[in-house]
Amino acid sequence: MKKFYMVICERGHCGCGHSNDIKFAFEAVNLLSAMDMAKKMPSVKHSKPCVRAWEISKEEYNEYISISAYERANMGQVEPKKQKRRK
Numbered sequence: 641m642k643k644f645y646m647v648i649c650e651r652g653h654c655g656c657g658h659s660n661d662i663k664f665a666f667e668a669v670n671l672l673s674a675m676d677m678a679k680k681m682p683s684v685k686h687s688k689p690c691v692r693a694w695e696i697s698k699e700e701y702n703e704y705i706s707i708s709a710y711e712r713a714n715m716g717q718v719e720p721k722k723q724k725r726r727k
Contacts, residue, residue: 642667644701645674647693651713652685661691662713665704671695683710 644667651662664681668674675690696704 642669644696644698645671645693646696646700646704647674647678648691649678649681650685650688650691651683659685659688660713662709663704664709665696665701667701681709 644665646663646665648661648663650659652659662684664678666674666677668677671693675693678684678690678693679686
């Protein structure tokens, strides 16, 4: 029987020595398989272990997957200013 899990991993591509956390929701057989799925997601630091993982309800899962984890991770961030080109 599959259960629902929330997994937090370190996100790469933030510059040398920097990282952010990103949270994913998975439907999996057990916690270890959910963590393994998270490690294979794009932009996750594959050499680092998952930060945290826990079981969630089906309602929480359905609510969380309504928005992409990548969109959630970028919410509230301001677009970088574009530099003016010199003529």
